[in-house]
Structure formats: C-alpha cells, structure tokens
Amino acid sequence: MSQQHHLIVRKVAVLGAGVMGAQIAAHLVNAKVPVVLFDLPAKEGPKNGIVTRAIESLKKLSPAPFANKADAQFIEAANYEDDLARLAECDLVIEAIAERMDWKHDLYKKVAPHLAKHAIFASNTSGLSISELAEGFDAELKARFCGVHFFNPPRYMHLVELIPTAATQPEILDQLEGFLTTTLGKGVVRAKDTPNFIANRVGIFSILAVFAEAQKYGIPFDVVDDLTGSKLGRAKSATFRTADVVGLDTMAHVIKTMQDNLKDDPFYPTYATPPVLQALVSKGALGQKTGAGFYKKEGKVIKVLDPQRGEYVESGKKADELVLRILKKAPAERFKLLRESSHPQAQFLWAVFRDVFHYIGVYLAQIADNARDVDFAIRWGFGWNTGPFEDWQAAGWKQIAEWVKEDVDAGKALSNAALPSWVFDGPVADAGGVHTPAGSFAPAKNAFVPRSTLPVYRRQVFPASLAGENAADPRSAGNTIEESDAVRVWVDEAVADDVVIVSFKSKMNTIGPDIIDGLTRAIDLAEKSYRAVVVWQPTSLQLGAPGGPFSAGADLAAAMPAFMMGGAKGIEPFIKKFQDGMMRVKYAQVPVVAAASGIALGGGCELLLHSAKRVAALESFVGLVEVGVGLVPGGGGLKEAVLRAADAARAAGSTNYLQFVTNSFTNAAMAKVSSSALDAREMGYLKPSDTIVYNVHELLSVAVREARALADAGYRPPLKPAGIPVAGRSGISTIKASLVNMRDGNFISAHDFLIASRIAEVVCGGDVEAGSLVDEEWLLTLERRAFIELLGTPKTQERIMGMLQTGKPVRN
Structure with missing residues (x-):
C-alpha cells in the first residue's frame, strides 16, 4: 500500500443557510460530521436567527433532510460578524450562498484570512466559473479551492460534481472524492470548468429540447410527462412536473447561466428562456413552492396549464397506445419505429432523443474528460436509468449517428452544428460505441480510459456499471456454490473466499418456503466449510439506481395454494417453517450478517432481527407491517421484541416489563416503517452496535468484513434464554384499554382493534401472571396462533386479496 494522505474531517463549515446550504449541513450531520452553519447576522432578535430558523424549517421539509430529526441539535449556528474565527477549526469549508459572483467574492474576502492553512475550500455553485470565483485568492488558497456541486435534495441525490481549476492541487480532489464517496455516500463525477458543468448542461438542454419539440408537435404538458417519465426509464416526475418540483425560478436561473456564458455556442438559440416559463415566473407561479406552475392543485384535483388558452385545465391525458407499444421494443427497433412513424408523439420522442444525441456528440470534448462522466452525471443527477451515450450505443452507434447527421443536414435539428469526426471514424466507430x-x-486522448483507481473504489465490489463495459453482473459474479430457482449461494474471491453470500431471486426478494430452504442450506454449508454467511441482494445495483429492496417480507402468493387447500390451518406448516428458519439463522454456529438496503418489511425485518449483526445502508426502510394485510408478525419478530424488552428491563433494574415492550407494540400495531437506518436504530430494529453504511455500493464489502471480524473474534451464537419475564395479562389489559378508546373514537376500525389486541397478547407473553417466565417456543406458538386465527377472518382475507391485486392496503 502506498502512503496516501487521508483527509481527516473533524468539522465542516457551510457558508449560507439557504435551501442548499442548510440541507448539505443536514446530510453532513446524518453522516456524523460536525457542522457549523453560517449566515448573515439577523437584523433584529438573536444574531443567529437566520440560521436557527433555517434549521427549524429543515425539520418540516419533505423529503426529510435529516435521517433522524433529533440530529438537528448537532448543527451549530454561526454568523459572519461574530464567528469567523471558528473557521480555523474546520478542515473543509463549503460555500453555498446565492448564485451571484459579486456576493461570493465579497464573502470570500471576509472568510479567506480565517481559513485553516490545510483546509479545503469549495463552492457549491450550480454553474458559475470556478476559475473566476478563485480570482483574487493567493496562490496558496487557489491550490486548495475547487467546486463541489451537490444536487437537490442533497441527502437523496447520488451525484456530486467535483470541479477543479488549473491551480487546484490534484491531491485535494482525490481526498475530497474519498470523503464524498464513503462518508456522504455519493457518486462523484469530475467535471470541467464549463458553464453548468456536466449534469445541468446536458440535463437542462434535454429539458429545453422537450419544450421546443413539444411545442413543434403540439403535445400537451401532461402527455409529455406521461411519455418522458418512467416509460423512458427516467424519473417518475418526468419533465414539467420535475420543473415544478425544482422551482421554475431555479430552472430559469440555470437557463440564464447558459444564455450569459454560451453566446458563441451553435445551440445558442435553444437556450432562450421558453416564453411559457418566462410568463409563469413573472407572475410568481414558481411550481410546487407557490402552489402553481405547469401544474396546479385545486382541492384534490390536479390541473395542467394549457399554454394556448393560458389557463389550467383537467390533467391526466395519456400517451397513445401505439407509441407505448413502440417503447417496449428493443432499442434498435424502438428508434427505427419512432423515426419512421407519422404519429406526432412518436416524432416528438425521436426528436427529443436526436437532439440530446446531437448535443452530447458535439460537446463531449468540451464539457467532460470522457463519456462515462456524462452518463453517470445524467443518471445520478437527473434520475435516468440509462445515460444518453448508453442509449445511443444500445440502439446501434453507427445507425443512430447517420440518422442524426441526416436530420442535421435536412435542417430538422435544433442546430446545424456537425457531429465531430470521432463519431464516424476511429476507435468509437470500430468499437460500436463509447x-x-x-x-x-x-476525445482528448482519442482512446478509451479506464475507471478511477483511487483506493476508495476498492470498497465497491460492484460499482455502478454502464452498458457496453461488460462489468461483472452481481447476479452471476463470483463462484456459485449452489443455486436453485429461489436463491444463489456464492462466494466472491475479490472480497473473501471464506464467507458465503446468499442472494434471493424472488420478486422484491419476498421470502417463501424455498427461500427458507436455500437460506438453511447456506448455513449448513457454511458450518461445514466456511466462516460466515452474508445475506445480500444484488437487485438493482447494476442499473446504477443504488439500493434495491432487501426483502418485502413473506411471500403471500406462495402461501395461497396451501390456504386454498387447507384453509387458515393449512398455512401453519408455512409459518412454522418460517419461524424455524429464523431460529436457524439466530443459532447458527457461524455468524449470519444481514446486509440491508431499501425496504426490509415484515419477514424481511424479522430476518434482520434474527441475524448476528446488521449492516444497513442509510436509506433502509425497516418495519413490521403485517397489520396492512390484516395479520400479525409471525416469523419471530414479536418474540424478539419481548426478548429485547426483558434485557432492557434487567439493565434498568425494573420489573415493569410493559414499559419496555410498549414501543415495540406501537411500532408493530401501527406498521411504522423507519425513514432511514438511523431512524431504524431509534425504533430498536437496528442495535447501536450495528453498522450503517452511507454508500450503498460499499454495503457488500463492509458486510463481508464485519462477518469475518465476528468469526475472527471466535463467534458463538447466543445462549438460549430459559426464562424470559413478560408483562402478562395485566399488560394486555392496559394496552387494550387504550385501544378501546381509539376504537370508540373511530381512530381505528373494529378489525384494527382485533389485530392490535392479538399483537398485545404476543408481546405481553399471553394469558399469564405479570413477571412469569416463558421461553422462545411459547412466544412463537402465540405468534402462530394469532396469525392463523386472523387469517381465518373474512376482513383479513379482504386485506390480503386487495394487497395482491392492487399493491395497496385496504382499510376495513
């Protein structure tokens, strides 16, 4: 290992408590990084008023900037008048004030003398020139200055663009990339210092192209959104709804940056602010934050702007079936049919794609080092499943290039700029893509350049991959030990040859009897020849939309035949098998570590609870949600709640067992799901000793290392508790008394009351005296009985059928 200087970040200062600055501060705190948040001193009241109000409003924002609201206390408030001396203790300073060059320069003059000699200074600008921002710095500070562009909302958007100037020291970029990737969980793309960098330059152009072509082909906004959202593998909010969410003023500002700085650009006419956008902004209709933009909510009804009439009309017009059928075809055929169809919606879609292909072909050399950076910037910054170069390559590089050229020559494109020669001749043409x-x-090297070799990327066994790279597919990589239709049991030599990985193959990784068999089999194999087991799901990592589901719970559909044959009692063997499988996980002679991201619900949550340790990605949504289908958790989840309550009571020297089980009861009875892994820890689904990983691409390697560490430390399974003290019948009646009030006040239905009562009976240990000692088998039997009894009720059956048919809970 070469000596590489680590960037140790003891504290970060964020300058500017506006929308972006405050949310960046919140995400730093999510990642356990102490933050000082600065803004102007308030004119009246306490001097830090601007910042304290900003922190308060973060708690109300949705989607939530904090992974755990209580962490707001860790942002320290400061102002530029009294607190500049505190910058000296910060290793990284991020400026995030309004996008005005003159304001930024004024602020830099104030703060520069106070920065620590080693601190990295970065501007979170969405498009201003980093070199111009650095003007006036001494050489020493210039070397430590760069652009770091977060996307909104910073907690959830994977992309961060890192922009050096000619003077930026390469080492600080490497250090910052490591920090952003592991600590904050981001996907970093290095951008050149050109207006709006990569993602906004191409992303906003693609939106402007949609404006232009929608107008040309006369396609209403709601139809455009139906065509350009998930049906194209892009963000659900598509084009105009996204503009409303981002804010039309923000959008207009980013467009204006292009107008001001790209005057000699052959696409310059396209950067004109669309008149409809201009009109909305000038009358203060800025989208979601003002209640109206391209869309407007009137009561429950969502209306859409009709630009011809200048008023809002009923929305919900959909794309034409014919066009949707074309979109389902393979890429080469899809583009051919779109291009040849006379349907205006098909012509519109071809035109939009052609415009983007044209643009990235013309500008790649100017805006990015290589094509990979463009595709990742658009995927991570704008939520596309595939990048524009990937789409072009998948559809047949040469054919698309010829069609784009034909359209440019015929004057159909948005500019008459010719595609560069590398598109048609040389390495790309020979390889059939970028x-x-x-x-x-x-382009600058006229060659294919490999991925970054920074040490931080060794932690990613399966980094986000691009079509054409032929990267290892996590569903078949490594060495398969055994595979069935339900699970794959495998080892990845790249991480550890002595840890067995189990991956499920069911839809949403639901757990049926065959998955339990596969999991048990993996534990058998590991006990014989390996040192540990890791349960990890490769679902959507290869799409580069990080963090697929860990498990949506027990597979209800798989249990249906048994139910049809033998009624509610017919399900008992299924439940028993599930419980036995969980107990096998808990008492395995090797550690079983669960690596969770995305949803871990119901049975998925129970698998976490029975594991030796949990490693969870920050964005993990954990909960026992069986109430939604009219059932109680039946895989040992409530049993584990009783065990934890008994431990907590013993630690507190208390015999009030009800007090310690109430939280678990409420979580299950209300089907509460954590909003993050930090929240899951607060709820008790993760333990303080469990590991939280911020970059989902690092989840597998961290989990495997944690599993080995347990094995190295001489892992032994827990001893079976002989006597677990429970709250008993007095606990049950206390909980039921409050449930009666909720039922009689119409807060819950009679059926909700029945289910909650059954949960209360299990978590209180059944009809026994308070303080009685029971064992795990007793609690599991209570779970099974409650589950089967509820399954026999018509209302629960209604809930299950509703969920299987519509995927939504039925309220009854």
Missing part, C-alpha cells in the same frame, strides 16, 4: 471493457471514450 463504452467498452477497456474503458470509456476520452
């Missing part, structure tokens, strides 16, 4: 196993195309 992404190859050797790397992605870099």
Whole structure:
C-alpha cells in the first residue's frame, strides 16, 4: 500500500443557510460530521436567527433532510460578524450562498484570512466559473479551492460534481472524492470548468429540447410527462412536473447561466428562456413552492396549464397506445419505429432523443474528460436509468449517428452544428460505441480510459456499471456454490473466499418456503466449510439506481395454494417453517450478517432481527407491517421484541416489563416503517452496535468484513434464554384499554382493534401472571396462533386479496 494522505474531517463549515446550504449541513450531520452553519447576522432578535430558523424549517421539509430529526441539535449556528474565527477549526469549508459572483467574492474576502492553512475550500455553485470565483485568492488558497456541486435534495441525490481549476492541487480532489464517496455516500463525477458543468448542461438542454419539440408537435404538458417519465426509464416526475418540483425560478436561473456564458455556442438559440416559463415566473407561479406552475392543485384535483388558452385545465391525458407499444421494443427497433412513424408523439420522442444525441456528440470534448462522466452525471443527477451515450450505443452507434447527421443536414435539428469526426471514424466507430471493457471514450486522448483507481473504489465490489463495459453482473459474479430457482449461494474471491453470500431471486426478494430452504442450506454449508454467511441482494445495483429492496417480507402468493387447500390451518406448516428458519439463522454456529438496503418489511425485518449483526445502508426502510394485510408478525419478530424488552428491563433494574415492550407494540400495531437506518436504530430494529453504511455500493464489502471480524473474534451464537419475564395479562389489559378508546373514537376500525389486541397478547407473553417466565417456543406458538386465527377472518382475507391485486392496503 502506498502512503496516501487521508483527509481527516473533524468539522465542516457551510457558508449560507439557504435551501442548499442548510440541507448539505443536514446530510453532513446524518453522516456524523460536525457542522457549523453560517449566515448573515439577523437584523433584529438573536444574531443567529437566520440560521436557527433555517434549521427549524429543515425539520418540516419533505423529503426529510435529516435521517433522524433529533440530529438537528448537532448543527451549530454561526454568523459572519461574530464567528469567523471558528473557521480555523474546520478542515473543509463549503460555500453555498446565492448564485451571484459579486456576493461570493465579497464573502470570500471576509472568510479567506480565517481559513485553516490545510483546509479545503469549495463552492457549491450550480454553474458559475470556478476559475473566476478563485480570482483574487493567493496562490496558496487557489491550490486548495475547487467546486463541489451537490444536487437537490442533497441527502437523496447520488451525484456530486467535483470541479477543479488549473491551480487546484490534484491531491485535494482525490481526498475530497474519498470523503464524498464513503462518508456522504455519493457518486462523484469530475467535471470541467464549463458553464453548468456536466449534469445541468446536458440535463437542462434535454429539458429545453422537450419544450421546443413539444411545442413543434403540439403535445400537451401532461402527455409529455406521461411519455418522458418512467416509460423512458427516467424519473417518475418526468419533465414539467420535475420543473415544478425544482422551482421554475431555479430552472430559469440555470437557463440564464447558459444564455450569459454560451453566446458563441451553435445551440445558442435553444437556450432562450421558453416564453411559457418566462410568463409563469413573472407572475410568481414558481411550481410546487407557490402552489402553481405547469401544474396546479385545486382541492384534490390536479390541473395542467394549457399554454394556448393560458389557463389550467383537467390533467391526466395519456400517451397513445401505439407509441407505448413502440417503447417496449428493443432499442434498435424502438428508434427505427419512432423515426419512421407519422404519429406526432412518436416524432416528438425521436426528436427529443436526436437532439440530446446531437448535443452530447458535439460537446463531449468540451464539457467532460470522457463519456462515462456524462452518463453517470445524467443518471445520478437527473434520475435516468440509462445515460444518453448508453442509449445511443444500445440502439446501434453507427445507425443512430447517420440518422442524426441526416436530420442535421435536412435542417430538422435544433442546430446545424456537425457531429465531430470521432463519431464516424476511429476507435468509437470500430468499437460500436463509447463504452467498452477497456474503458470509456476520452476525445482528448482519442482512446478509451479506464475507471478511477483511487483506493476508495476498492470498497465497491460492484460499482455502478454502464452498458457496453461488460462489468461483472452481481447476479452471476463470483463462484456459485449452489443455486436453485429461489436463491444463489456464492462466494466472491475479490472480497473473501471464506464467507458465503446468499442472494434471493424472488420478486422484491419476498421470502417463501424455498427461500427458507436455500437460506438453511447456506448455513449448513457454511458450518461445514466456511466462516460466515452474508445475506445480500444484488437487485438493482447494476442499473446504477443504488439500493434495491432487501426483502418485502413473506411471500403471500406462495402461501395461497396451501390456504386454498387447507384453509387458515393449512398455512401453519408455512409459518412454522418460517419461524424455524429464523431460529436457524439466530443459532447458527457461524455468524449470519444481514446486509440491508431499501425496504426490509415484515419477514424481511424479522430476518434482520434474527441475524448476528446488521449492516444497513442509510436509506433502509425497516418495519413490521403485517397489520396492512390484516395479520400479525409471525416469523419471530414479536418474540424478539419481548426478548429485547426483558434485557432492557434487567439493565434498568425494573420489573415493569410493559414499559419496555410498549414501543415495540406501537411500532408493530401501527406498521411504522423507519425513514432511514438511523431512524431504524431509534425504533430498536437496528442495535447501536450495528453498522450503517452511507454508500450503498460499499454495503457488500463492509458486510463481508464485519462477518469475518465476528468469526475472527471466535463467534458463538447466543445462549438460549430459559426464562424470559413478560408483562402478562395485566399488560394486555392496559394496552387494550387504550385501544378501546381509539376504537370508540373511530381512530381505528373494529378489525384494527382485533389485530392490535392479538399483537398485545404476543408481546405481553399471553394469558399469564405479570413477571412469569416463558421461553422462545411459547412466544412463537402465540405468534402462530394469532396469525392463523386472523387469517381465518373474512376482513383479513379482504386485506390480503386487495394487497395482491392492487399493491395497496385496504382499510376495513
């Protein structure tokens, strides 16, 4: 290992408590990084008023900037008048004030003398020139200055663009990339210092192209959104709804940056602010934050702007079936049919794609080092499943290039700029695209360049991959030990040859009897020849939309035949098998570590609870949600709640067992789901000793290392508790008394009351005296009985059928 200087970040200062600055501060605190948040001194009242109000309003924002609201206390408030001396203790300073060059320069003059000699200074600008921002710095500070562009909302958007100037020291960029990737969980793309960098330059252009072509082909906004959202593998909010969410003023500002700085650009006419956008902004209709933009909510009804009439009309017009059928075809055929169809919606879609292909072909050399950076920037910054170069390559590089050229020559494109020669001749034409196993195309080198070799990327066993790279597919990589239709049991030599990985193959990784068999089999194998087991799901990592589901719970559909044959009692063997499987996980002679991201609900949550340790991605949504289908948790989840309550009571020297089980009862009875892994820890689904990982691409390697560490430390399974003290019948009646009030006040239905009562009976240990000692088998039997009894009720059956048919809970 070469000596690489680590960037130790003891504390970060964020300058500017506006929307972005405050949310960046919140995400730093999510990642356990202490933050000082600065703004102007308030004119009246306490001097830090601007910042304290900003922190308060973060708690109300949705989606929530904090992974755990209580962490707001860790942001320290400061102002530029009294607190500049505190910058000296910060290793990283991020400026995030309004996008005005003159304001930023004024602030830099104030703060520069106070920065620590080693501190990295970065501007979170969405498009201003980093070199111009650095003007006036001494050489020493210039070397430590760069752009770091977070996307909104910073907690959830994977992309961060890192922008050096000619003077930026390469080492600080490497250090910052490591910090952003592991500590904050981001996907970092290095951008050149050109207006709006990569993601906004291409992303906003693609939106402007949609404006232009929608107008040309006369397609209403709601139809455009139906065509350009998930049906194209893009963000659900598509085009105009996204603009409303981002804010039309923000959008207009980013467009204006292009107008001001790209005057000699052959696409310059396209950067004109669309008149409809201009009109909305000038009358203060800025989208979601003002209640109206392209869309407007009137009561429950969502209306859409009709630009011809200048008023809002009923929305909900959909794309034409014919066009949707074309979109389902393979890429080469899809583009051919869109281009040849006379349907205006098909012509519109071809035009939009052509415009983007044209644009990235013309500008790749100017805006990015290589094509990989463009595709990741758009995927991570704008939520596309595939990047524009990937789409072009998948549809047949040469054919698309010829069609784009034909349209440009015929004057149909948004500009008459010719595609550069590398598109038609040389390495890209020979390889049939810009992404190859050797790397992605870099115009300046006229060659394919490999991925970054920074040490931080060794932690990613399966980094986000691009079509054409032929990267290892996590569903088949490594060495398969055994595989069935339900699970794959495998080892990845790249991480550890002595840890067995189990991956489920069911839809949403639901757990049926065959998955329990596969999991048990993996534990048998590991006890014989390996040192540990890790349960990890590769679902959507290869799409680069990080963090698929860990498990949506027990597979209800798999249990249906048994139910049809033998009624509610017919399900008992299924439940018993599930419980036995969980107990096998808990008492395995090797550690079983669960690596969770995304949803871990019901049975998925129970699998976490029975594991030796949990490693969870920050964005993990954990909960026992069986109430939604009219059932109680039946896989040992409530039993584990009783055990934890008994431990907590013993630690507190208390015999009030009800007090310690109430929280678990409420979580299950209300089907509460954690809003993050930190929240899951607060709720008790993760333990303080469990590991939380911020970059989902690092989840597997961290989990495997944690599993080995347990094995190295001489892991032994827990001893079976002989006597677990429970709250008993007095606990049950206390809980039921409050449930009666909720039922009689119409807060819950009679059926909700029945289910909650059954949960209360299990978590209080059944009809026994308070303080009685029971064992795990007793509690599991209570769970099974409650589950089967509820399954026999018509109302629960209604809930299950509703969920299987519509995927939504039925209220009855």
